[in-house]
Amino acid sequence: MLGGMQDWPLLVWKLIDHAALHHGSREIVTARVEGGESRSNWREVRERALKVAQGLSRLGVRTGDRAATLAWNTQRHVECWYGISGMGAVAHTVNPRLFEEQIVYIINHAGDRVLFFDLTFVPLVERIAPKLNTVEHYVLMTGREHVPETSIPDLLAYEDLIAASDGDFEWANVDELTPAGLCYTSGTTGNPKGVLYTHRSNVLHTFGANSADALGLTSAATILPVVPMYHANAWGVPYAAAAAGAKLVMGGAHFDAPTLHGLIMREGVTLTAAVPTVWLAMLQHLEKSGQGMGELKRVVIGGSAVPRSMIVDFKEKYDVTVCHAWGMTEMSPLGTLGSLSAAALEKTQQEQFDIQTKQGRAIFGVEMKIVDDNGDEMPRDGKAFGHLMVRGPWVVREYYAGDGGHVLDADGWFDTGDVATIDPSGYMQITDRAKDVIKSGGEWISSIELENEAVGHAAVAEAAVIGLPHPKWDERPLLIVVRKPDTNPSKQDLLDHLEGRVAKWWMPNDVVFVDEIPHTATGKIQKLTLRQQFKDYRFPDAA
Amino acid sequence: MLGGMQDWPLLVWKLIDHAALHHGSREIVTARVEGGESRSNWREVRERALKVAQGLSRLGVRTGDRAATLAWNTQRHVECWYGISGMGAVAHTVNPRLFEEQIVYIINHAGDRVLFFDLTFVPLVERIAPKLNTVEHYVLMTGREHVPETSIPDLLAYEDLIAASDGDFEWANVDELTPAGLCYTSGTTGNPKGVLYTHRSNVLHTFGANSADALGLTSAATILPVVPMYHANAWGVPYAAAAAGAKLVMGGAHFDAPTLHGLIMREGVTLTAAVPTVWLAMLQHLEKSGQGMGELKRVVIGGSAVPRSMIVDFKEKYDVTVCHAWGMTEMSPLGTLGSLSAAALEKTQQEQFDIQTKQGRAIFGVEMKIVDDNGDEMPRDGKAFGHLMVRGPWVVREYYAGDGGHVLDADGWFDTGDVATIDPSGYMQITDRAKDVIKSGGEWISSIELENEAVGHAAVAEAAVIGLPHPKWDERPLLIVVRKPDTNPSKQDLLDHLEGRVAKWWMPNDVVFVDEIPHTATGKIQKLTLRQQFKDYRFPDAA
Ligand SMILES: Nc1ncnc2c1ncn2[C@@H]1O[C@H](COP(=O)(O)OP(=O)(O)OP(=O)(O)O)[C@@H](O)[C@H]1O
Ligand SMILES: Nc1ncnc2c1ncn2[C@@H]1O[C@H](COP(=O)(O)OP(=O)(O)OP(=O)(O)O)[C@@H](O)[C@H]1O
Ligand SMILES: [Mg+2]
Numbered sequence A, B: 001m002l003g004g005m006q007d008w009p010l011l012v013w014k015l016i017d018h019a020a021l022h023h024g025s026r027e028i029v030t031a032r033v034e035g036g037e038s039r040s041n042w043r044e045v046r047e048r049a050l051k052v053a054q055g056l057s058r059l060g061v062r063t064g065d066r067a068a069t070l071a072w073n074t075q076r077h078v079e080c081w082y083g084i085s086g087m088g089a090v091a092h093t094v095n096p097r098l099f100e101e102q103i104v105y106i107i108n109h110a111g112d113r114v115l116f117f118d119l120t121f122v123p124l125v126e127r128i129a130p131k132l133n134t135v136e137h138y139v140l141m142t143g144r145e146h147v148p149e150t151s152i153p154d155l156l157a158y159e160d161l162i163a164a165s166d167g168d169f170e171w172a173n174v175d176e177l178t179p180a181g182l183c184y185t186s187g188t189t190g191n192p193k194g195v196l197y198t199h200r201s202n203v204l205h206t207f208g209a210n211s212a213d214a215l216g217l218t219s220a221a222t223i224l225p226v227v228p229m230y231h232a233n234a235w236g237v238p239y240a241a242a243a244a245g246a247k248l249v250m251g252g253a254h255f256d257a258p259t260l261h262g263l264i265m266r267e268g269v270t271l272t273a274a275v276p277t278v279w280l281a282m283l284q285h286l287e288k289s290g291q292g293m294g295e296l297k298r299v300v301i302g303g304s305a306v307p308r309s310m311i312v313d314f315k316e317k318y319d320v321t322v323c324h325a326w327g328m329t330e331m332s333p334l335g336t337l338g339s340l341s342a343a344a345l346e347k348t349q350q351e352q353f354d355i356q357t358k359q360g361r362a363i364f365g366v367e368m369k370i371v372d373d374n375g376d377e378m379p380r381d382g383k384a385f386g387h388l389m390v391r392g393p394w395v396v397r398e399y400y401a402g403d404g405g406h407v408l409d410a411d412g413w414f415d416t417g418d419v420a421t422i423d424p425s426g427y428m429q430i431t432d433r434a435k436d437v438i439k440s441g442g443e444w445i446s447s448i449e450l451e452n453e454a455v456g457h458a459a460v461a462e463a464a465v466i467g468l469p470h471p472k473w474d475e476r477p478l479l480i481v482v483r484k485p486d487t488n489p490s491k492q493d494l495l496d497h498l499e500g501r502v503a504k505w506w507m508p509n510d511v512v513f514v515d516e517i518p519h520t521a522t523g524k525i526q527k528l529t530l531r532q533q534f535k536d537y538r539f540p541d542a543a
């Protein structure tokens, strides 16, 4: 028997059609790459996206073709997303912060036929263009007046591409399983692998993201996604904002606290999304400048664990609620969010802070469990930690072009590579990446928990914990610390600080001070590099 | 090219699995039909629903079979919903307030094999059972100790059905287009027609309902859906509450203000959903008793137009925000919600009240336009009114068993039968049902707007406006009024009140006072009956 409901495929362009029609005058403000700010709205952005689609079609781009962007968060980047997938092609966001060879690898691997890029990246593209085997058209995301002398072949100015389109074009009525987007993992292990999102997965992710306990965007919200569109789709914000009709504030090439703060204040930003390092800088900036946070009510933070001290500072100093988020490129990316449950809301402020340090609860649509090394499910008791497995309509099934082979187990679960606990109320907490977990005498020690406690010390700017070989225990934790300017804590100061805050057998066997901790292109601590850096190190008690 | 995301069909039972796993201890409280209250939670309700599914399977129910409920809002009714559709069958909610012949017609037409019913309906079922051609099993939704002597054949006690199941059962892994639910329109014109919801349409509707500008349920919310599950799926609340992990408060057979108010206060209800008549009684009750509204923050009201005075009273007297909602059985049912836009939030309180009287803006997933009699689209200027057409994944494609033939136009639009305006900010306002609109000299007069203005008069309990034949103008409006107790307004008082509030040529040609206005089974004014009642009436100026 057939159901009696309409066949209405879940297509990405329906998001912007909705925004244009019902929230047409809601603004999109951009700190432009050329300097200054541009103001537009959903109606205009849709019109221009349609012209991008028409332009691509003119260039010979067809359903399923890939078109890449090397671009900041801007209005034009949003137009590209909707324009590319709206005409049936695949919007491939390339992370410009990767090594050049990786960028070349990714673009060739994806077989991108068009490359949209920001002015910032002209020198980069000049260098790599000769190595890009499939790119036929280069589009510089600016007006003709800004196009420099360059060796880049077949270069088009974005505004010319748009100007040549009359807008008499229709979005592609493709099947909802048609690919719409492509994003490569940053490739901290091996070659980057591509995640090929579909129209269906993106629209369902949007619904999930907009549920009230997740991003929960409303049409009255003003959101600044500091997280870049090339980093796990800016957590889906450009889609979610369209579905809700929210105002979108885009920081362009700016990630510095003063610029972001200026945007937050001037544009009345109510919600932002960014990785912890951005907020570390912001909190320091506010501390110095003595400014407040304006209309900002909530910051969604993820990508790395949020230290408790950050949650406390935001609340106590600025009355801003931190909502922890966890996800990954392979999950579109949102998996869990740390909104407070009814039970949590009845606890004390301090207890709430504890809960907020957890990565949060699964959005409906994300199934989650933890398993041991044999794949057996572990209890949801908030203590046991195991491999975090996920399933859902916006979770990867296989990487682009079959790279990495089968990545799901027999029951369809994807191994996130993260290690976590899940408590009885559903709050998940990442204790480590599987590859970073410290195995001491057959038991696991959470490097993230140690790091979180360490940064709670007033003199610690950043901390990393890695496991290093130990003759007796296999591995033991080494605490690596960057001191705050003008402070000089000793090893013992830090160990004293940790004492009582973590289990006795978790106590680092040593502390070392460094000037800098290496980070990945997405702002995460590069533990692999750290382990290499300290490969000749020996613990004092292991001589 | 294939996308790389998981195949995760949208199935209704995934909602309750999610609730049980992540919000397992969140409560479901019911004012029981047997008296007293029961407290359960999502974990238990899921377990019991699974046992219902297992029981049905034992009874021989198979994928696609229909099982009906004649039941109030209770925990058991929720279990039936999930149990029935969770095993692949179709949960068919029958409205017990319909005429007996209609109930018989509907159950036979649906071919229901099982009928679940509440104690309240034993006499009804005794009377109709001999006429039900397809029902093989009758399940009385109570424990064996409450089962009365009865002539109903093959009668099972619900708790026995559950007790005989060990729970070792798996939800049906059906295609997402498999039917999950069935609801008949109340049939104010012709025979009732069935809307056959699919798993997909119900899950997508849940996502839409839970978006922050719609119901926006969070896990911290406590919702009392006064609107019955047999009336357009209680606006999807039993699904939305599971997806969000909200607490669910169910009023059972009670719709009276004192009982509902008691539940709101005792259970800390934060959000409710009901038709205007429920709130009319509630406001009168509060006025008399001098009580407040406790934790209640927002009431979602729909099914009929909400008079402005109700919105004002809720806000000014109880600090409760009214959110107008519009939808219909054919739309699962939610179409629009009246949450305030950013622009609206900057207006004065009085201007906001005006906006709140509109039926609201479309949820993403609902496409909406107004057209004239020729099907040509009309402007979204807030003035032009035309036939309201909708499209979307939770909108009907055709009625059950093909009744009513093709109901979509060539472009897939469904005619709601409502007449509306849409303003530039996307707010839709219902001005009438197409069949109730008053055609005066070639122009349309909105009966709903006249009614809304009339109930603004302090002495008016209820008002209805119908169009009656007029020799010069074809039709002119007649205002029919129920006076509040102990008041005695004259015709002229009412006309004076309308003067200036509505266009001059909209002024009713006469006013009549009646003791009662007839209502449909879903609480709406029965204009058809009114027109019959006044078919011999002649306007004073039409003699
Ligand atoms: N809130 C969070 N707390 C702790 N870790 C987080 C959080 N959010 C994300 N992560 C980490 O980030 C990972 C996802 O990051 P992303 O997909 O951006 O690329 P990556 O995993 O860093 O790169 P690659 O997969 O190439 O190594 C998660 O698997 C998790 O380890
Ligand atoms: N907020 C509202 N304001 C005005 N009218 C509303 C509102 N919400 C719903 N309605 C009316 O209710 C209708 C949907 O009601 P429902 O599906 O419950 O059955 P019905 O239309 O009354 O019955 P039938 O279709 O059998 O005549 C809408 O088409 C609209 O006319
Ligand atoms: Mg990864």
Ligand SMILES: [Mg+2]
Residues within 6 Å of the ligand: B185, B328, B417
């Ligand atoms: Mg109807």
